[in-house]
Amino acid sequence: MTSKLTCSITSFVCAFSAALCVSLRPLRVTGISTQRTQRYAEDAEKSAPLPGFLYKAASASTFAVQVQNPDQPIEQTRKNIQVLKGLPESQLFLLMNFMAASIGVKCDYCHVRKGEKYFDGNWVWESDEKPQKLIGRRMIKMALEINRTNFGGETFVTCYTCHRGSTVIKSLPPLPPHEPIPPTAGLPTAEQILAKYFAAVGGQEAAAKFKTTVMKGTVEFENRLEGRNAQLEVTLKAPDKYLVTQTSPQGVSVIGVDGETVWVGNGNRSRMLSGYTSEWVRRTAVFYAPIKVIEQPTQMKVMGTEKIGDRETYVVSLVVNPDVTKRFFFDTQTGLLLRQLTTTRTMLAPLPEQVDFDDYRDVDGIKLPFMIRSSNTATYDTATRRFTEIKHNLTVDDKAFNLKTSPPQ
Ligand code: HEC
Numbered sequence: 031m032t033s034k035l036t037c038s039i040t041s042f043v044c045a046f047s048a049a050l051c052v053s054l055r056p057l058r059v060t061g062i063s064t065q066r067t068q069r070y071a072e073d074a075e076k077s078a079p080l081p082g083f084l085y086k087a088a089s090a091s092t093f094a095v096q097v098q099n100p101d102q103p104i105e106q107t108r109k110n111i112q113v114l115k116g117l118p119e120s121q122l123f124l125l126m127n128f129m130a131a132s133i134g135v136k137c138d139y140c141h142v143r144k145g146e147k148y149f150d151g152n153w154v155w156e157s158d159e160k161p162q163k164l165i166g167r168r169m170i171k172m173a174l175e176i177n178r179t180n181f182g183g184e185t186f187v188t189c190y191t192c193h194r195g196s197t198v199i200k201s202l203p204p205l206p207p208h209e210p211i212p213p214t215a216g217l218p219t220a221e222q223i224l225a226k227y228f229a230a231v232g233g234q235e236a237a238a239k240f241k242t243t244v245m246k247g248t249v250e251f252e253n254r255l256e257g258r259n260a261q262l263e264v265t266l267k268a269p270d271k272y273l274v275t276q277t278s279p280q281g282v283s284v285i286g287v288d289g290e291t292v293w294v295g296n297g298n299r300s301r302m303l304s305g306y307t308s309e310w311v312r313r314t315a316v317f318y319a320p321i322k323v324i325e326q327p328t329q330m331k332v333m334g335t336e337k338i339g340d341r342e343t344y345v346v347s348l349v350v351n352p353d354v355t356k357r358f359f360f361d362t363q364t365g366l367l368l369r370q371l372t373t374t375r376t377m378l379a380p381l382p383e384q385v386d387f388d389d390y391r392d393v394d395g396i397k398l399p400f401m402i403r404s405s406n407t408a409t410y411d412t413a414t415r416r417f418t419e420i421k422h423n424l425t426v427d428d429k430a431f432n433l434k435t436s437p438p439q
């Protein structure tokens with residue numbers, strides 16, 4: 031159990047804004063899994079004592095809380111579980127979002143909602159009143175069965191395999207048929223792809239070239255509410271200091287990493303994080319660093335090519351552990367990293383977390399993305415960061431990273 035949880039958490043490294051909102055929440059152990067996991071902005075708005083943009087209680091918040099508490103199977107925490115027995119509570123909402131995204135619907139396609147609003151109290155999740163929910167249950171059973179009997183329990187077949195984002199299933203290939211594309215021969219090795227990547231961003235020592243990096247811009251959260259956007263400032267100081275400040279009309283919120291120590295703060299409150307949450311916050315620094323791939327190419331495998339928008343990419347995968355796989359997508363032309371996708375195994379489907387990098391520009395001889403977007407299967411977990419200014423070697427006092435001595439204003 032413990033190792034399973036450890037694995038799961040690593041996959042959520044990418045939900046970096048979410049880490050912040052988790053950490054600030056008082057860990058009211060009971061109630062969180064039932065209240066918080068609904069994760070609707072309106073719901074959170076009613077009760078969260080946090081700046082607005084942090085209401086976005088992402089998947090990750092569920093996780094972090096769960097990790098610090100026993101993660102119970104949903105047949106113990108929920109009322110009407112027949113096929114997903116054994117699924118940890120921390121994975122329930124992510125999986126439901128996965129299902130909804132796979133068939134292109136929202137929760138109320140299958141679940142009964144009593145009022146207009148999307149907030150928690152209005153839902154009767156356990157109700158089997160809607161026929162779509164019964165079909166959904168039959169489909170879950172079928173997918174589990176297909177994978178168990180044909181793929182040794184690997185979750186190769188998911189809702190998306192057949193549905194492709196729609197309730198209507200296509201059973202015919204488009205006509206006239208295309209000439210099949212021959213398998214790509216002569217792909218470069220992982221070492222070659224990584225070498226090209228390092229050269230493209232400005233050399234393997236790019237990170238060591240500058241003492242500090244200060245990035246300014248905005249972060250935009252994709253949800254139905256207004257006023258959830260914030261000014262963003264990210265500061266990196268070699269070798270191990272990292273500061274993220276988000277300022278919105280609702281207030282200022284800060285993460286400060288000073289070597290081993292991680293702080294979060296908002297208003298004039300701050301507190302230190304420990305354990306998994308702190309480890310995880312520290313690791314998100316890599317998404318802002320010039321070198322975003324720190325793993326060894328010797329452990330990586332080249333999977334083929336894939337398109338991201340109009341760019342062709344090499345897909346390189348890395349099995350972190352039996353439950354977690356990372357995939358890196360490098361532009362075949364420029365060599366730059368366009369995407370990192372982390373998947374975590376669950377009983378029904380692998381849960382994806384993605385970080386996209388775009389709008390690379392030259393800053394003092396190295397290449398940095400001016401757009402970084404993190405997302406998962408829930409629309410409201412998407413956060414897009416756009417930088418307007420990135421500067422190197424500004425003087426930043428070491429004290430700034432320690433929220434104990436420099437609390438947020
Ligand atoms: C395709 C239909 C479908 C969609 C869409 C769907 N669900 Fe579900 N949901 C189910 C089924 C089926 C179950 C029961 C699973 C079982 O019996 O093991 C369930 C169970 C649940 C439960 C536990 C209910 C209980 O108390 O027993 C919750 C909570 C839940 N879903 C939330 C959501 C949320 C949130 C969304 C939207 C992101 C969503 N669901 C979208 C089909 C769906």
Ligand code: HEC
Pocket residue numbers: 129133162165166169170171173187188189190191192193197198199
């Ligand atoms: C092997 C292919 C396949 C997989 C995998 C699959 N489905 Fe389906 N699904 C179908 C087909 C075919 C239909 C249409 C026939 C039917 O409605 O029974 C359908 C219909 C549905 C419908 C009814 C759509 C409507 O018309 O309202 C729902 C809801 C649904 N699937 C949910 C799911 C969910 C959730 C999953 C993943 C747990 C899933 N399906 C996995 C093939 C699949």
